[in-house]
Amino acid sequence: xxxxxxxxxxxxxxxxxxxxxxxxxxxxxxxxxxxxxxxxxxxxxxxxxxxxxxxxxxxxxxxxxxxxxxxxxx
Numbered sequence: 001x002x003x004x005x006x007x008x009x010x011x012x013x014x015x016x017x018x019x020x021x022x023x024x025x026x027x028x029x030x031x032x033x034x035x036x037x038x039x040x041x042x043x044x045x046x047x048x049x050x051x052x053x054x055x056x057x058x059x060x061x062x063x064x065x066x067x068x069x070x071x072x073x074x
Contacts, residue, residue: 008047011037016055030056 015033019026030052038045 004047005051009051012055016059016069018050028032037053055074 011033012030015030019029022029030049034045034049034052037048
């Protein structure tokens with residue numbers, strides 16, 4: 001399982017970085033990549049999608065935190 005998680009996390013990190021760099025036009029790139037790898041490895045697809053969801057949630061949480069912190073700080 002460790003190899004699966006390592007591969008999924010490495011790919012997810014690269015895809016998330018590409019999405020940030022490319023902006024809105026690549027907003028769902030992770031879904032496309034997930035669908036593509038799912039044709040050969042459903043296990044890797046699930047681990048990859050989970051890693052992507054975690055990255056996206058962390059990013060949204062961080063943006064919210066930074067916004068609220070700035071507002072509260074005044």
